[in-house]
Amino acid sequence: MVLVINQETFDDAVSENINEFGMEIEEAINDAVKQFEAQGVNLGNIIKDNMRLQVESTQDLKNALSTLRDHTQLKTVISTSELQEQIAIVKRECDKSIPYRVFAAKEGAYNILLQLLTKDAQDDTVIKESLRAFISLMTKQPDLLEDKGVQTIIRLLSQEKDAEVQKLLLKWVKECCIMHEMNRQNIFKADILDHLKLLLKNADSSLIRDVLGVLRTLVLDDDVRVEFGKAHDHARVIASDTLSSITALLTKFEMDELLVSDLLSTISALLVRTEFCQTVEAAGGLDTIKHAIIVFQDKDKLTRQCFKVLKALAGNDEVKIHIIQNGFAPLIISSLDCNKNSSTTATLGLGCIAALTLRCAENSKAFFEAGAPELIYDCMRIHSNDANVQKNASWAIRNMVSRSRYQCEKFLDLGVETILKMNLKKFVNHEFDAKSALRDLGCDVNLKEEWTGSGGLLTTQSKKI
Template identity: 55%
Template sequence: MVLSISQETFNNAVQENITDLGLSPEEALEEAVTQFESQGVDLSSIIKELMISSASSANIEEVVVKLLNLNKKKASANEITNQLEILKTECDKGIQERVIAGKAGAYNAILDTLINNKNDVNIERHCLKAMISLMTKQPDLLDEKGIEIILSNLKKEADYDLKKLSLRWAKECCIMHEMNRQKIFDSHILENLKELLNDGTSDILRDVLSVFRGLVLDDDVRVEFGKAHDHARIIASEILCPLTGLLTRFRSDELLIFDLMLTVTSLMVRTEFCKKVEDAGGLDLIRDVMKAFPNNEKINRQCFKLLKSLGGNDDVRGHVIQKNLAPIIVTALNENKGNVGTAVAGLACISSLTLRSPENSRAFFDSGSPAVIVEVMKMYPDEKQIQKTASWAIRNMVCRSKYQSGTFIELGIEELLHKDLKKFKDIEYDIKAALRDLDCKVNLREEWTGKGGALTTGLSRE
């Protein structure tokens, strides 16, 4: 299990280095990082910035105290919203301000304000905005009372803005916090989200989709085993068909289409879900989306990723080609090859769809994929991920369709792959596999002779 610490522990260590050792703030920060890393602590989720000034800290604490006092008397709406705006402004400055506010009791102060003014929508909106700012990258503050408020604001009769803000609050609570995800999911939020999915506008649907994705994250290093797969399985069973229907309903909404593709891809955790998407007309919709947005890198990248996931089902993989998607995929890769991430996703998509499928390989070959693959490799000679995924695509295309090798050789692939061998030692296996299946000269080594000793990485023959 990965060793981890809280932001508070890290901040306290920096402060101790300043007060006890007499170090400057910069030296104290550097010493704390060195100390924790030497102990094997993962600091990827820790904000490694200098501590804020005592003046800023005092200002935040004063605002929280004022807000708590306003809750004890019948203060005017203007007084309350003014303090909430000040608190939000302070929290928006950075994580350190948010940590100070959290320590000062800002979370309970905002919750109390929400509860005491539940019939004043304007104050509620200001409370939720301040809460989102407070809890951004600081999800530990959430408690059962907060979850109850989120759920109550997602009911059908709730104010539109309160729904949107509560969805954003829920999403922030899910990021990098496994226990929050489980508590929110176990509160049956799925029922509320399904209602919004059916009745929501394009604007609110994007926030609903972000919560679905938040619930299937697996990014909390403090937890060895999470429930991301279980959440994805249950959510997919409930909403895959409605999501596919939304692709049809909002096919011209560029931003929502991207979020829909992103969400469907995040739910593709089982092969039967691939068939479910296809049965709902998903392949036709993906084809239409790629045709409608041929030059949108983000949308095409997500379409590539979704098609790669769908290719995990052998039947669906064959149907992708029957829907005449091969030339569309090749064209989209060629049109959007200027973006590294999109190019990697396109190459991985071709690799997935041609795996153990000579028919699919022929379709991509006839669509001109060899020239595009080689062109992408030439564009990014120093991008390891490009060279790796291209090697996969080449290997899968030619291993059962040897007639394609000559075309790749004529395009200069052998020279490119041999250059990669010298440049990228850690993907040697992938490059040699492509050279081997192209029937090019390559030095292969035996992985295990059966005579005892440790296994070594390599290919299975000399």
Template identity: 50%
Template structure:
């Protein structure tokens, strides 16, 4: 469990370092950081730079004005001007967001949202709330969740307001497990499903997808066990068909295609979902996307990641190759060899497809994947992730297809792997496993050995016939 402290606790420690140890403020901050980090405290949300009160004057004045104007129905211009000022101040950095939060900006902004019917004011307030709570989601409370859900249930809601509500909701979920559970338990999925339909503007579909992905994050270090898997399971069960339909209907929408692929990948938490995607003509759709957007590295990379996830199902793994993906994968890897992140995803996909599958390995081998793998590893010799996934791909290719070893070795696989072994000690196991399966001489490290003593159990005089 990660330890956390409040900003006030950190500030008190700094003050003590100044008063008791006689340190300068800069030295006192540095010392406090060392003290807390040595105790395993997470300081990611703590402001470590000192800022004078004068630097927060604009925030204090904006919040004060908003408090005066919050119930006014005839001060739209003044409200919009002050909201813009506060939003711009919050966007300057975390220090400014924290200061605004400390002096009550969240409740005042929520009051304005609840009481004001002017659409421009409501939109501006939601933008300001999002700026205030990005990287500071702790401010959300039950009242805020109720406002989000009740607002989104309004069928007459302006599209721009819906878009801003989704954006605010997403930021509330990032790095905050409690908020995710509160929002999920408020049945937001029922609302999201209404926006994952063909007649909805693509911008709103994209925002709804971003909320779906935020609900399945597992990024809150303060929580030992989250509900990301459970959220993903239910969201996948209820939206996969809609997502596949959208992927089919919006083939010309580049940004939307990427978001759908990203969301599908995040939902592949069970093997039956992989089969569900395949049954919905998913493999053909993914192949079509890879052909259509072969120039777009982000989309190609996400297709690799989705294929890797689908290969977690043994049937899908076989069918991917049978659907003619081998030449598509090789063609997608070849022109993108300059981008390390893309080829890492591609090599990881190859490793997943060939894991315990000599048939898939043969298909890739027959199309010349060996040369592609070695070329990529040579070109990205300084990239640890490329060397690791390349080692996985080589190992899985040859582990049950030893006839491929000679081809890999003739292309210089041993030299490439030995060079990587010298450069990256922390992936030694992966590289040595590839060398071993290639038949190369390698010194394997024995992870554990017994001490030679007799094994004992809580049972004595155990007879195997008993």
């Protein structure tokens, strides 16, 4: 279990360094960080420069929150324009840095903004400004969300028809879900999926991108404070309800580069079970992915998404065969060749080749004939110091030749043996990957025996029942 602390504990340690030991604020923060890290504490959820607010001005923020608080408590009546102006100040101050957002939260900004969304619910301009402020307030500060906030999100999603309000709501939801497992679970249990499915059917491309962003955050597993999350469960339910319709959107918006990229990314995130790969294929996914990889071949980011989703689809052995039967091997090689100078794209492309050729000689043959050995060698040569590229290249080589020994000579003629042996020295953590590729290429390699018995006889005891 990862050791974590809350913000207050960290702030107290910094204050002690300042007050008890006379440190300057920068020195106090650095010392606190070193002390906690030495104890094995994960500080990923901690705002390390929070105490700097002691020496920074927060008067504008205090005044704006005070004015808004009086308005929500009916102590004063202010015009809509002034109301918007005060909310905008809160947003502006929260946008400055995380410490300002923490300070705003301590001053009650969350409850004030939540009350504005209820009290002024008939005024779309106030709602929009309040949501913008909420997004700023809760960026990297999702702990603020509670039951009333979840209920407000669902209520507004069910009532609001204004596209801009819907987009802001979805962005707020996304900030609430990032790095916060309990928020994800609570929002999911509030049946947000029912509202997201409706938006997928009826929204324009811009709003659909925000819906997809929320779906992806609901299946994240990024909260270090929680040992076991429900990312897989959420993905299973979402995929069962939406995967076919999401795949169909690839055809509807096939020329929209940004949306196609988001659709492919979402499909990849939802392919957590082998039967979902068949769902995508049945919905015409292979044809639309082929269209995307051809039309957007020179678009590095979209090419990466194509590689990701094809690798995920290769998790189903039948779909893996169908992918290559549909002529993907030369397309993957061509796309990777166009973008091979990017280490990230090279890593994903080689990983895609490795997944599609795993235990499948026919797929390996198709890649071999499409020129995969030369391209794999090029990627290894170009990114000779990138551990991830070299690791995935090792996998691709191993999977291609393991059941197709006739390919070994080609790889050896290109010079991959030299690179693989250099990798043994350069990348100690990936020694096994390089040795596996060398072994299957027929090269001399000293394989380490992980476990040996002591030579004694194994004995068992039977128990009469």
